[in-house]
Amino acid sequence: MDKAERVMAAFREFSERSTQPRHVIAEKLVALGETGEAFSVETLLEELRRSDSGIGRATVYRTIEKLAQLKVLDRIDFADGSRGYRLCGTKGHHHHLTCRACHRVVEFELCLPQAKIDAIGRREGFTIEDHEISLYGLCDACRGDKVLKGKVPKDKVLKGL
């Protein structure tokens, strides 16, 4: 379990303790990561309960939060407002394309030119520290999966008040 080891390395790097629960969570994260799909904290919790780990909710949240801060985990916001996590790919800077229906996540590297971002910051008097690009759509598998709940038909959308 090489990847799990690297997750633990992240903790050590940050001079945090290599505790039993963290080991277990690291491995579960890797397992969940195999599919490439993002998972919710709730899912992770269930997985952990299933294996009688005895790890508490708070610990999971705290661990996830740490790993997200360390950028070992990506935090992904779905179109429906829910949230998921997944181990980062090996790429460096990237953004996410997610499926509205199944929450599948794909990383891509396309980005705005840094110069243009800087220009906006300068123009508006902001120090820009970070940015995020999210693409939302339907993956091939989900296409044709009819109506998305509560969607307003495009011709009823009013732009530019």
Add this chain to the structure above:
Amino acid sequence: MDKAERVMAAFREFSERSTQPRHVIAEKLVALGETGEAFSVETLLEELRRSDSGIGRATVYRTIEKLAQLKVLDRIDFADGSRGYRLCGTKGHHHHLTCRACHRVVEFELCLPQAKIDAIGRREGFTIEDHEISLYGLCDACRGDKVLKGKVPKDKVLKGL
């Protein structure tokens, strides 16, 4: 109160009723919009309570949701995970730059070339329906406002697991 009228027009356009509560909310939205800052639903609720409108929480949420769907209101996700709303500017397509500290919001039009977005969709087998670009930083007024809670020092951030 011209803008408020336009909010109501949005409802009519969608063949929804022009009710008393909606009128009141529309005007409050415009008032809150003057500052250019985004507001939380909670703030809007307090404002409404302050003026003894007698409008209930559920109504506010339902109204906000409708207006966001109609794209009359922008829904803005802040860096800290909280959420705000504001009347759209008159511009068409745009994205948001927000201040981590004060939640000030600035609109900008810089975007990814549609062709590149399409290319990603094609490559990944997704039908891309929507996208969002968020820039996060500190506005001039907030800069110097020291430590942001729980921030991991940059040299401790591990990239590319």
Add this chain to the structure above:
DNA sequence: ATAATTGCAAACTGTTTGCAGCACG
């Protein structure tokens, strides 16, 4: 009339916190 909308209170989801005990280094 009559179907949409409202207000209320209660339910819910996702996340955080306080604290006593445990365990890593």
Add this chain to the structure above:
DNA sequence: CGTGCTGCAAACAGTTTGCAATTAT
């Protein structure tokens, strides 16, 4: 050993829901 980490339960924030009463068309 001492501090950081853990588990628990309870608290919390934001949002949604069921339903009976109300109101715009």
